[in-house]
Amino acid sequence: MIKTSSAKADFTVVESLQEIRGLIEADDHLRARVRELMQGEHLLDEANINQCLWLILDGVVRLTKYDAEKEGVMRFDAVGPGELIGILTYFTGESSFFGAEAETNCRVFGLPWSDFAVLPASQPRLHSLIEQCIRDSFSRRYRRLVELHMDKQRLTDSLKRERSELQQTVQALEQAHERLRSQEKLALLGSVLPGIAHELNNPAAALVRTADYLDPVLQETFAELDQRSESLVFWQAGVQAPIADSRAQRQQMQQLEKRLPEVPRAMLRRLTAMPTDLVEQLLSDFSESRLQSAVRAFEAGRLLHTLRTAGRRIARLVESLKRYARSDKATAGKVDLSVNLRDTLLILASRLRNTTVNTEIGNTPTVHGNEDEFNQIWTNLICNAVDAMEGGGELTISTRAVANREGKPGVQVMIADCGPGIPAALRDKIFAPNYTTKGRGGDFGLGLGLHIARTIVEEYGGTIRCEDNPPKGTCFYVWLPKET
Amino acid sequence: MESSLSIICLEDEPEVLEAILRDLAPFEERFRIEPAASAQEAREIITSLEEANGQLALILCDHVMPGENGIHFLGSLISSESPVLQDTRKILLTGQAGHEDTIEAINEGGIHHYLTKPWDADTLLAAVRKQLTRYIILRNINPLPYMQLLDAQALAEHMHDKNLFSEG
Structure with a gap:
């Protein structure tokens, strides 16, 4: 970004600078105005009043400006032989806009205002050469200003471009992240499913096996219970009968209520679950105690039936889960x-x-x-x-x-x-x-x-x-x- | 007939419906319990109650069912002017108690109580008892026959407030 203006010094500048050096060398008074600067030595301090017009004879002077944001001094330019420093402040008397210090060892020629006023008369050639330097300096500065403006515009543009690219990248990254997370979740689900299926399988198997063991135990119990084996029949019906649908149950309930108004409804409800031929068998020779033992036996059967059905259903689901999430993914x-x-x-x-x-x-x-x-x-x-x-x-x-x-x-x-x-x-x-x-x-x-x-x-x-x-x-x- | 108060149990899984009916058996003493396997069937029951001048005290309803779901069904009853459905209490019994379902149940279904599956009998009975008690009070039904079955204290307080006790 920062270019040394002296690099652009053309041949005429070099030539006229050579002449200026000669003129200064030849005059004691002028020679006394030449100042030697050691590297790092300050020529001008920012915000101070400038007394002289400085012409660089040899070396490079850097120009600096205080940057409040960075709380430090920023080097914004460097100028070489033939360049003038302090033109504006020299003529306007304002305090210096920037600071200047020697970047290398330098020789500068300082011309106080009092001398400049008499220069046309005492040193007409030097005066016109310095005026030429001033004009050159201004035109260079103006060109540089334009270039800087253009640079700034280009920078702003590329910054904008980069920002929008960055936004797109961030968006794409977010999407990818979301996708990964979801894949990860699915993968995790896939990896834990077989374990869960296994864990579920054990209680499901226990349920089904228990129902199977309970079956003969209850069968014998009911067989021994009464000589007519009626309990056994009702128990077996409870185990085997499919669950009646709710419509049929409601109809059955209405009929039973009419036929047996003295029986509590909760008891009749149990009868609605029974096959109708068994209900008729019960009602043909109705007694409260017979009803109760029959309902109890049937109910035991139903409970076993539900236990077994539910257990088998879980087992089937577990089986499907295991097949669904089998871990040996690679095999076909x-x-x-x-x-x-x-x-x-x-x-x-x-x-x-x-x-x-x-x-x-x-x-x-x-x-x-x-x-x-x-x-x-x-x-x-x-x-x-x-x-x-x-x-x-x-x-x-x-x-x-x-x-x-x-x-x-x-x-x-x-x-x-x-x-x-x-x-x-x-x-x-x-x-x-x-x-x-x-x-x-x-x-x-x-x-x-x-x-x-x-x-x-x-x-x-x-x-x-x-x-x-x-x-x-x-x-x-x-x-x-x-x-x- | 004093037992013209009904309860509808709406549940599509026969085994689960059977279990609910088994749990609700104590209420059969005073209430007519009607099992239904679908919203359509429940509507038919409501229609037959209308014909019989019955009253529906409570609907106990599953949410996830084929066809019309429970919340939608209960919501559709809100605007009904049917005398059967005045002050009917609504309990949702569901296995999928998602956050959104719950909000919808309250806002759209006008649910009075929310139960999750699997339920335990005591919780279910307590919820049903509470809602039925509320129904008896709201409808100004003579609470005496229900004292033993429902919340006797709440019913007695209601009687006292309404000066339903006769002097002496």
Whole structure:
């Protein structure tokens, strides 16, 4: 930034400076006005009154200015032989605008005002040479001012550019960070899932086993209880009978209330859960005590039934969880897409609570791939569909053995929703990374879902595309080649 | 008939519904308990109560269900002018007690009480007892038949305030 003006001194300056030196040397009075400066010695102090016009004969003088912000002195220029220092203050009498000190050892010629006034008469040649120096100095200073302005503008521009680039970089970094965090979270989830599944599996197994052990114990107990074995019959009915639906229960309740107005409703409620033939058997020879023991036996059966059903349900969920998050991610092998899809559906059951799911998942040939990765595809496609339908709607999932255009055998999975659909113009973009219609910030709104799906599908030589699902909605087709 | 006060239990999972009914058995003595597996079914029950000039004292309702969810169903009842639904108490029983769901339940569903699954019987019974007591008071129903089953002290205070006790 800081250039030495003397570097630009042209030939005429050198020549006239040579002449000035000669003229000074030849005159005792003038020679007495030459001052030797040692390196670092001050010539002018900022804000002091300047008495002389200084002409540099040899060496370099640096110009300094006090910077209030930095609380220090800043070197803003350096001038060499032929340059004048203190022109303005010399003529105006104002205090010095900057400071000057010797950067190297220097020789300067100082001309007090009284001398300058008589110079035209006493030394006309020197006067005109100095005047020439003043004019040169002013013109150089003006050119430099313009250059500085331009430099400043260029700097401001590049600063602005850099700032906006920086902003973009920061934004991109933030996005990447968010993406990483979400991937990390998913990876963490994937790594802890098998452990959780294992932990859940033990109590689930204990539940199921306990129900199984309890079964013969209670069976014997009820068999011994009464000679007619009626308790046994009611207990077995409780274990086996499916739970009556709420409508049938209500109807049954109304009828029973009419037939047995003297029996407490809480007791009748238990009867509504029983198969009707058993209820009739009880009512044919009605007695309070018979009713009570029958209800007790049936109730015991029902409790065991629920225990077992709930335990098995947990065990099934755990099984799916384990398959869903298997840790051996790298291995690829035979995958039965129907099992794979059903696992995903079971895992996503809570998200699909308000959606009607139609499945036509039949037996299809196995394909080559990795169950976890395929799960990810179905999860992404199904979650997108559910989001598009705002949680409700109708989802259709089907599998079918079909050959692709080249006649290669494979399996096509179709996932169709009845959401608002995807405009044709966007159908290519949706598979690009970072394409999302969901608000930023959410863990699953990063716009990576379909990109990941496509990457996985293509890894196993398959294709993914989407079409309209008339009259309304979108239909995704994933085709994967048959395992060979 | 004095037992024209009903309770609807709305729950889509049969095993869970059965467990709720089992827990609520003590209330069968004075209230007609109606199980329903869907919002649609619950509406049918309300319609039949209208035909029978019944009154709905309480709805105990699951949130996450196929089709219409619990909060939406309860919210849809707020604007109803049906005599069956006047002052009906609402309890939400849910396994997914998310922050937003809770806010929505209170703001949109007009919920009086919020219970999370799995519940324990005592908590459920206490909540139901409290809401039913409130209902008896709000509807100015003669509390004497309900003294043993519900909050006797609250009912007695209400009677006292209303000068329902006869002199002597």
